[in-house]
Amino acid sequence: MTDSSQVQVWAAGDHELGEGARWIDGRLVYVDILAGRLLEVADLPGPRTPREIARLDVPLGAVAPISGRPGHWIAAAGTGIALLDPAGDLDWLARPEDRSPVPTRMNDGVCDPHGRFWAGSMPYDGTPGAGSLYRTDHDGSVHRVLDGMTIVNGPAFNSAGDLLYVADSTAGVIHRYDLDADGNPTSREEFARVAVGGSPDGMTVDTDGCLWVAIWGHGAVHRYHPDGTHLTTLRLPTPQPTSVCLPPSGGRLLITTAHHGLSRPAGPAGSVLCAAVEASAPPAHAYRQG
Template sequence: MEADDWQPCFPGRYQLGEGARWHEGRLYFVDLLRGTLYSWGPGDDPRRPRCEAELDVPLGAVAPVAGRPGQWIAAAGPGVALLRPGAEPRWVARPEEGAPRPMRMNDAACDPQGRFWATSMAADAAPGRGSLYRIDRDGSAHRVLTGLTVPNGPAFDPSGTTLHLADSARGLIVSHDVDPDSGLLGPARPFVRLGPGEGRPDGMTVDDRGHLWVALWGAGRVHGYDPQGRLGAVVPVPTPHVSSVAFGGGRMHVTTALHRLADPGPSAGAVLGRPSPVTAPPVAAFRPEFP
């Protein structure tokens, strides 16, 4: 695989592209610092993606809401909100509001059972201030892990019984067993630790075989690991800050960032795609039990 296999999906470049998701034939992603959700699909205006939502707070990641077309659950600002077409965000929980130091949500995903898992971090990336939250289907919010710094993922295996979680600042990915009924986590076990010069694990996704694909911030690569944490694939990307990865439509897609690049090249901040035989399960949706 060569770095020049990648092509921009459209001309736009983003300060901090994140949260790539392939859903119903379209690629969704966010510009985190701008607080904007975009989508792009075949037949769209080739010059720009479609703007789906704009918030006045940072927007980390989204998941679709089952049975409610056009609605998304989002990790944004100090908490979790429902995004509805033509309406103001409806906050489900704001657990980081009023924290002793400024905090924001960072990354998120649903498990196959329909719960939403969202991470938080200090706005200045202060060590150990971040958390992992679980939003249950009844809308209740539970802080399930603390002591994180820049938590990314989470990503679930196809059964929803294994959770992978990265702490980018520490170069570490851990795995937890998950009780599919209650959502309770087992103890963390090391999955991958990246060494100096290997980049920092950022956004992740799991394919149909249960292999974990990890965007490596600062390294210009995507790594693929088997369920035992063995490195099986290295995909070069032509810009250093690779932030998330998604599979769909016979392609691998990545978001990238201009953020903190003194001399960004032509691919920095672009949403890129390349042909890929890898397939992945549909993006898991939030399945609310409330109106």
């Protein structure tokens, strides 16, 4: 276990629900979900101030850059998947959650190494089994890949893009799936179960194939070996970490946090934290339109 005294505030903020931390073009890009805000922090010395890139009138779960189109994003937003332009306008590809029997929203998302965008959904009221995982292919078609979960978090992928990690946060379980060449699951196993009073949230895979997971409600980040062994616990000075990012230069872990639901926000809730670690990961993959 690593003590929280080694964790520092990297960029001060007051984000209600910071999430979706990704390293893109030498900067940290992330969202404040319920406020519909897309933010960036430049990797500069001294005090760092988050800058707003866009503000939507719907919740914004996560984004990924679009290959060859600077300033354009694919976004998990509102009840579906959309393309987001530099002016902040949305071009909807699909809104599958409009058909949900209970009110839901899109949650975390990321591109796999093949340039496909994956994002999960969740019910506002916690209705069991109402969350799904979607894959957006190169042609813009959106497919429900998994269902029957509640709060879908992650996803994350190994370097080859043939292993998918996804958390059912309410159940406290991280599942791992083998994927075929088209991105369809061919097998499932329980990779890890969080039994410490918290829930697995945002995740990333490092260059050694280890999985780093923010543990919401427990103020920690866990690192798991590819065989599922729990290797490390990093304690944090605030209880609600939401996502993790390992810049490719190595040596640090960046962690978004939230003050959503806290009657008395503890410590640097809502800020981006940083911890010294011996790990790195590739930059965020871009969505490749075909």
